[in-house]
Amino acid sequence: MERDDIIEYSLDGHHSEEAGVKIRKKIIFVTLLLTAITAIEVVCGMMIKQTSDYWTITKWFFIILTLVKAGYIVLVFMHLGDERKALKYVILIPYFVFMVYLIFILLTEGTAVGTTLGIYGS
Amino acid sequence: MAGHATKQIDAKTLWGGKISPFSTSYGKLMMWFFLISDALTFGGLLVAYGFTRHDYLGSWPIGEETFNSLPFLGHGYPLIYVALMTFILIVSSVTMVLAVEAGHRMDKRGVIRWMIATIVGGFFFVGSQAWEWSHFIHGSEFGKVELADGSLAIVKGHFGELENFTVEEAGSHHKKGDVITEDLMHEYQHAVELGQIENGYIHLHDGSKAKIAKKANEHMELIVKEKGGKYAIGKHIEGEEAAKMYEEVINSGEAGRVVYGANLQANEYGPQQYGQFFFFITGFHGFHVFSGVMINIMILIGVLRGVYHKRGHYEMVEKTGLYWHFVDLVWVFVFTFFYLV
Numbered sequence: 001m002e003r004d005d006i007i008e009y010s011l012d013g014h015h016s017e018e019a020g021v022k023i024r025k026k027i028i029f030v031t032l033l034l035t036a037i038t039a040i041e042v043v044c045g046m047m048i049k050q051t052s053d054y055w056t057i058t059k060w061f062f063i064i065l066t067l068v069k070a071g072y073i074v075l076v077f078m079h080l081g082d083e084r085k086a087l088k089y090v091i092l093i094p095y096f097v098f099m100v101y102l103i104f105i106l107l108t109e110g111t112a113v114g115t116t117l118g119i120y121g122s
Numbered sequence: 123m124a125g126h127a128t129k130q131i132d133a134k135t136l137w138g139g140k141i142s143p144f145s146t147s148y149g150k151l152m153m154w155f156f157l158i159s160d161a162l163t164f165g166g167l168l169v170a171y172g173f174t175r176h177d178y179l180g181s182w183p184i185g186e187e188t189f190n191s192l193p194f195l196g197h198g199y200p201l202i203y204v205a206l207m208t209f210i211l212i213v214s215s216v217t218m219v220l221a222v223e224a225g226h227r228m229d230k231r232g233v234i235r236w237m238i239a240t241i242v243g244g245f246f247f248v249g250s251q252a253w254e255w256s257h258f259i260h261g262s263e264f265g266k267v268e269l270a271d272g273s274l275a276i277v278k279g280h281f282g283e284l285e286n287f288t289v290e291e292a293g294s295h296h297k298k299g300d301v302i303t304e305d306l307m308h309e310y311q312h313a314v315e316l317g318q319i320e321n322g323y324i325h326l327h328d329g330s331k332a333k334i335a336k337k338a339n340e341h342m343e344l345i346v347k348e349k350g351g352k353y354a355i356g357k358h359i360e361g362e363e364a365a366k367m368y369e370e371v372i373n374s375g376e377a378g379r380v381v382y383g384a385n386l387q388a389n390e391y392g393p394q395q396y397g398q399f400f401f402f403i404t405g406f407h408g409f410h411v412f413s414g415v416m417i418n419i420m421i422l423i424g425v426l427r428g429v430y431h432k433r434g435h436y437e438m439v440e441k442t443g444l445y446w447h448f449v450d451l452v453w454v455f456v457f458t459f460f461y462l463v
Contacts, residue, residue, distance in 0.1 A: 009147040010437040013226045020227050024220065031216045035209060038457075042205040045462050050184050051356070059463050066458040070451055077219045077447045079440075087144040091154055099165050106169050110176030118179065 013079075030076050037065050153441045157448045160410075164452050167406065168459050171399045180355045181347050183392035185461040187276065193253055197262075204461045207250045208453065211411075214243025215450040218418075222443045225436025230425065233439060237422045240446065244415035251408045258400065261383025263307070264339075265314070266347075266390035267371045268379040273350025275359070276390065277368060282337035284310055290323075293330025302332065310334070317377035339365055347392055400460070407456055410449050417442050 015023070041062060048058045075081035080088055144151060175182045186200035193203075217239040224232030264277035284306040289296045296302065302309075309326060310319075318325035324332050342364040346357040353359075359367065371379050381390045389397035421442045430436045 009142065009145060009150075010435045012145070013222075013437070013440060014228070014435065015226050017227060020223060023223050027216060027219055027223070031212065034212050038205055038208050038212070041458075041462060042201050045186055045201050049186075062458055062462050066454055069454050073215070073447055073451045073454065077215055077450075078444055079222075084143070084145050087146060087151075087154070090144070091158060095158060095161060095165075098162075099169075102165070102169050103172065106173040107176050110173035111179075114177040114179045117177070 026076065030072050034069055034072060037069055041065055147437060149437065149441055150444070153444050157444065160448065161452075164403075164406075164455070167399075167403050168455060171403065171459065174393075174395050174399065178393055181349075181392065183276075183347070183396055185463075187278070187345070188391045189254075189461060191257060201461060203250075203254065204457060207247060207254070208457050210243055210247050210250065211450050211453050214240050214247065215447055217243060218443045218446045222436070222440050225430070225439045228431070228436070230428070230431050233425050233436060234422070237418060237425060237439070241415055241418050241422065244411060244418065244446075247411055248408060248415065251404065251411070255401075255404075259383050259385070261390045264368070265311070265380045265382040267344070267368060269344070269346075269350060269353065269367060269371065271350035271352035273346050273353040273357075274348040275344040275346045275353075276392075277342070277344055277364075279342040279364075280340040282339045285335040285337070287324055287326070287332035287334055289326075289330050289332045291331040293326060293328035295328035296326065296330040296332070300332075302326075311382050314372055314380045315377065315382065317375050317379070319372055320375040321373055339368065342368060344368065403456060403460060407449070407452055410452065414442075414446050414449050417445065 044058055044061065048054055052058075080091065142151075146154075185204075189204055190200040191197050191203065192199045217236045221233050221236035221240060224236060262277070263281035264279065266274060266276050268274055285303075287302040287306065287309070289298055289300040289302065292298045310324065313319050313324050313326070319334070322334055324334050326332060342361065344359040344364045344367060346353045346355055346359075349355050381388050383390060384397040384400070386394075386398055386401070388394060391397070421438055424430060424438060425436070430438055
């Protein structure tokens, strides 16, 4: 039975051959970018030891590169960048707010527990 | 992409019912909701890992010290193997997105081709993980040692080859004068764990006693991971002194001073929880990859039978694609927080 109360969204993704060429170019670009970022991370990980003075900077560098990678995967590969703003923010904002909170609170707590055990023994 | 997602619709129509304010089909929206809940699970696991790691302050294992081997090539290649695994997963993510793109053009052959590539990539990843688990469980040739002052140290270096065991006291299986040349490493590590090596002699499990012919260990390095009476965390002991201290532990005849590999009780890399987190996080991720491959195979069968072509769109491919990319996304974070930092 044909239903007229539902709009068929599944066809929205369809595109022409010409548009396909452009999209594939973008995919190749993102692939090369992700590979390059991983290569940079590995080289840095091999060169800079955790005892080095530059370790803190390197660590933040890794975290930023990871977020860049994640951003490209979510926005391009998963097409979230092409979805409506409402969907994008419903997915991203609550998750980010919660995770930032959780990371902050548990890492602070972890250090505190470690310090306490260090002073009073385990 | 064109379509409803970019079409301007006034707010009253959009939120007034009938039309989806997100402009997506029900199935795709539900896949996103599932992925958010799964992302919370993985987020929770990685944060729990972070908590435990901060708890241990300086004594947590370091990725490049733990994961430095390649199949067939041995040690000395920090992080290369995991980088390779990351690359495999990224490539299979790319082939998946190409399958989705082909689906948007109703190109059935393209979808089939790229989905097969994705499945092959997925199997490669699961296989790589199997090797890594096996390597992690079996451990290095040296193990982790408890030094005389009670501190625990991991060991780096080149293991001198075991040549043979010459039996000097007969047991129930070996006769005096027998030269054993098989399964030496296994026997040796087993004896070390039980404290059955003393001054260059090994007590074999059949009760015989044999002299060990072994080349000297070279380039030895001990890195203290848990402090004892004398050494603090992070202390490096190198060269002759390290080799001598290691030999002392091996030949002490005391059981339990050397740990090889990993299980849920102990591991040679660091605290007990390190092994548990390794098995749980990479295992849970590997389970996701495995189910992803299975789902991809199911969808591929659908594509081959022309189910989606008849339907007029390949949205099922897009939905499994979302799941598959999510698996890649999780690995990006596991790679950074488990292996890199």
